[in-house]
Amino acid sequence: MTTVCAHVLCEFGGCDCRVLDDLALIKKAMYDAAAAAKVTVLNGYFHRFSPAGVTGLLSIAESHISVHTWPEAGYAAVDIFTCGDHATPQLAARVLADALRAKSVKIVDMKRGVPLGPDAFGVEIRTRDASLTRACEATVS
Numbered sequence: 001m002t003t004v005c006a007h008v009l010c011e012f013g014g015c016d017c018r019v020l021d022d023l024a025l026i027k028k029a030m031y032d033a034a035a036a037a038k039v040t041v042l043n044g045y046f047h048r049f050s051p052a053g054v055t056g057l058l059s060i061a062e063s064h065i066s067v068h069t070w071p072e073a074g075y076a077a078v079d080i081f082t083c084g085d086h087a088t089p090q091l092a093a094r095v096l097a098d099a100l101r102a103k104s105v106k107i108v109d110m111k112r113g114v115p116l117g118p119d120a121f122g123v124e125i126r127t128r129d130a131s132l133t134r135a136c137e138a139t140v141s
Helices: 023-036 089-099
Strands: 005-013 041-048 054-060 063-070 075-083 104-117 120-131
Touching (some): 005 089, 023 041, 075 089
Antiparallel strands (some): 005 075, 005 104, 063 075
């Protein structure tokens, strides 16, 4: 039995505050990220907060992609959860980091649903702090 799911958690810092507050740009970036990840979008929900910030959620056949932004801090939290062996969530992370113009990137890459034995599952976790160029390289494994 193989790993069931991949869960990529991203911390993007030093982002362009105008981009983080632009609902249309966030929406486009998320759909572009889904295309890069080779996932099937089922539905999307987006909300712009007052005075600032955007939340976006894509329900995908493989699970979900979410983005939450804090323009005043130049920060975005991104969650990319995919099931199956065809999705490339790391590529979605790269697209979003580029679109948000992140200067710093921290990625926690979790393989979820790792079989540990009969009826038992666990996780494998890999964390990396790196420059945008290094951290956003495709690391599909």
